[in-house]
Amino acid sequence: MITLRSATFDDLDGIMNVEEKKWEEGTAATREVMEDRIRICNSKEPHYFFVAVENNRITGYLVMQPTDLTPDTCVSWTSATDNGTMKTTYKEDGPNLYVVSIGAISPPKASADTADRIMARVVDLWCRHGGILMFTARMPGFSTAHEKTGITPDEYWQLKKIGGGGPQDAGIQFYWSRSGGVEPTRLLKNGFPSDVKSGGHAVLYVLKDVLSAQEAIQNHLCHASHHVGKKEGRRRKSQQPKPHEDPRVAVLDGGRRRWWDAMLGDFVPMHTLYIPQGCDWNKCAFCPIPQAITEYEKLFFNGLRVPDAEIVSLFSQILTHMIDTHPKVHTLCLFNAGSFLSDVSNPPLVREQIIELVCQTPNLSRLIIETNANDVTVKNMHALCSQLGGANIDLTVRIGVETQNQTLRLKYLKKGQTDKALRKAVHTIHMHGALAGGYVLLNPAPFSNIRALLDAPEESDERLLLWAEEEAIKSLDFVLSESLHGLGMDEAYFCSTNVGPGTLLTQAWEQGDFRPASLRMVYSVLRQGITKYGTRIHLLPFKDERGFLAVPSNHVPQGIAQDLKNAVGCDVKFHNMLNRYRETMNPFVLVVPSCTCNI
Incomplete structure (x- = not known):
């Protein structure tokens, strides 16, 4: 490599x-x-x-x-x-x-x-x-x-x-x-x-x-990468590793995928592991992860919080399993419900033990974590980067920015992160030699919230969706631009707001107060974003382990199932086009399928 x-x-x-x-x-x-x-x-x-x-x-x-x-x-x-x-x-x-x-x-x-x-x-x-x-x-x-x-x-x-x-x-x-x-x-x-x-x-x-x-x-590069990827995929298919025997551990394996490393300008093997700690903030209206942690605790720990000692043991087991079954991992994602640097959800001693295990991973080059901007402190970053630096492992810190509109972010999405807190966090991350990345959501809130935000009680759903598209474009600028307005992050992780089980957004969706963005909206924002920022923008999959209830469609306003079983018209072709882009990061593959919905 x-x-x-x-x-x-x-x-x-x-x-x-x-x-x-x-x-x-x-x-x-x-x-x-x-x-x-x-x-x-x-x-x-x-x-x-x-x-x-x-x-x-x-x-x-x-x-x-x-x-x-x-x-x-x-x-x-x-x-x-x-x-x-x-x-x-x-x-x-x-x-x-x-x-x-x-x-x-x-x-x-x-x-x-x-x-x-x-x-x-x-x-x-x-x-x-x-x-x-x-x-x-x-x-x-x-x-x-x-x-x-x-x-x-x-x-x-x-x-x-x-x-x-x-x-x-x-x-x-x-x-x-x-x-x-x-x-x-x-x-x-x-x-x-x-x-x-x-x-x-x-x-x-x-x-x-x-x-x-x-x-x-990218057209030159993706042919070679895709050829190697298909060959490696056929080899792995014949040698599929067995899941961990302990179901408590097996469900913490998020699996392996190819990930575009913007710093290398190449795809790298990335593996995702989950840590069942939960989020002490637990207020984000659209996030299904806290509900997933609750279900894990009910299933394996009688509804009680997983003890810190057990957290370290579980992580040690799933990390060892990953090393045994996928020895060549370049990038490791550790996801614990977006609160890795929280001293409440992930106490310093537990965090230190987890990173100590990470540093023993052969061939690992980069660690990716998620956290709230308010938890990015000089003390936490210094401790984390000191450990990783000793093992020559780079760090990326992801933060859920979601939108450039501070009122929308605080009042309706309930993120608890002001613009000032985000800027301070990015500065601290960069000061320690790490990369900063921000999540951006397309159409992240119910229609009633947006009408209240805009003081437009009579505005139609269609007009609000147009506003959401423009807002997402502005949000990508906010995350990536190094202007006075921007945060100057290194990467953006863009996705439509999909409906996950057990959230406040789910209730709004069931009541007809929310619907996912259309596939054409996703395409429009992505196209404008990559024209300006290139491969610094990642299009995230419309998939979740527990299954989204609704993902984008061009023909079904309320969205279609994650498995696309109720897709109609050009939906499947559109999803396949977006998947090809994720697999290649090549804008050349973004050719919109012809369909009556575009007439």
């Missing part, structure tokens, strides 16, 4: 190994230049120098810089990068991004998709930064073609493959295919003077459409 991470000074030997293999003498950067690049790019967040690591060996690298350069003022790689040193060209507040250098070892000494993984990181950084993405691409076939035919650089860079397929030059064609078919803006004569194979020339690429670039690069 290829991992992309920030470069450090300890990586210099590996970086120079790549540099000397990929670039000719006189073209390759010196060790001193690379050392300066790390210092310039990674002295503060966000970082712009990354290395690709495979089997504990550096197989590629990426260097970018924020810049105030524009397409009109970019005349050569030399001037754009201060001859590669970046000493005068790296502008911390620059509105645009420029790719300084990319290096990747060729197969068979490295995976064939190393360069594509690096390009995925380029697009991800661009998505986060905004502005224009620029780079000067080599045209390594020019010198040979010029010697044979006398072709000029002006003629050469515009040559196209016979029968289509983009530029003829392999170097130019690579970036053309990974940018969504964007043509080079112009030739830069003597724009790369040290590159002999290009005759000292280069072309300038200027990218402005993030979505097209995302579609292109």
Whole structure:
């Protein structure tokens, strides 16, 4: 598996190994230049120098810089990068991004998709930064073609493959295919003077459409990932692990799935384990999890709270079972009803024992937890990150933001998290080197609540659903934007509000005061969100272990069953389309099925 991470000074030997293999003498950067690049790019967040690591060996690298350069003022790689040193060209507040250098070892000494993984990181950084993405691409076939035919650089860079397929030059064609078919803006004569194979020339690429670039690069990646995934799925199907013999333990296994790791730009194996602790807040109107914990306690502990000692024992057993049956887990999700950092639901000593067990998990790279923003304290985060850091395990903290509307969040959803508390929590999470993620719900409250919120007692259900769609788009902005209005979280987990058993929302649904968003609403919000934020937005499944009573439909206003048994019209095709997106994170698969409901 290829991992992309920030470069450090300890990586210099590996970086120079790549540099000397990929670039000719006189073209390759010196060790001193690379050392300066790390210092310039990674002295503060966000970082712009990354290395690709495979089997504990550096197989590629990426260097970018924020810049105030524009397409009109970019005349050569030399001037754009201060001859590669970046000493005068790296502008911390620059509105645009420029790719300084990319290096990747060729197969068979490295995976064939190393360069594509690096390009995925380029697009991800661009998505986060905004502005224009620029780079000067080599045209390594020019010198040979010029010697044979006398072709000029002006003629050469515009040559196209016979029968289509983009530029003829392999170097130019690579970036053309990974940018969504964007043509080079112009030739830069003597724009790369040290590159002999290009005759000292280069072309300038200027990218402005993030979505097209995302579609292109993910389309390259998803074919390989999907092929590997299907092969692995067939192998697992013939070797299905047996569930734990103790039913108290078996029901705590949430199973394994492929998860898109936005930091790696790749799918990773993720496993989910449940901890039956419950939520001391227990007021969220839409959440079915507390009811599930109550049922667990009734079934196995005579309706009493599970003792702390038993919690640790149960977790130890299910974790051991996971390690035995799924030894290669990259990311572990620990879900205890969204209160992992609560000292009431998950006392510090119990939490410490749980994390101690997590740190003994072989090959684990990331832990994901859920918690209330009010429980994210410096003390709790320091203790947690200190433990995980000793085992070299990264952390993601998820928080149920749900909506950007503070009144809706506090008064009607009863989340108990103010905007101020959310901002403080995100700051504390980032201060400890962890990632922050926020849940966003589409149409999260009954119609009566929204009418009261908007002071619009006569507003129709249809108009309120349109408002809910706009509200969800604003909420994704609130979670991900780094503006003064935004929280600046790293990821968003987007989902329609589905009807789970035993909630206040269920009562509203039964009384006709609530209905799930339509599938087209989900598509509309997702499409607008990923256009702006790319793979930082995850579309969550419309599934729950206990089964949702109602999930989105285009034809049944009150929603359809989780198993889609009462789906009609285009519902099944629409759900399949959304599932394909979850499996690939490729916007290219979001092709809306034709149906009479869209006429």
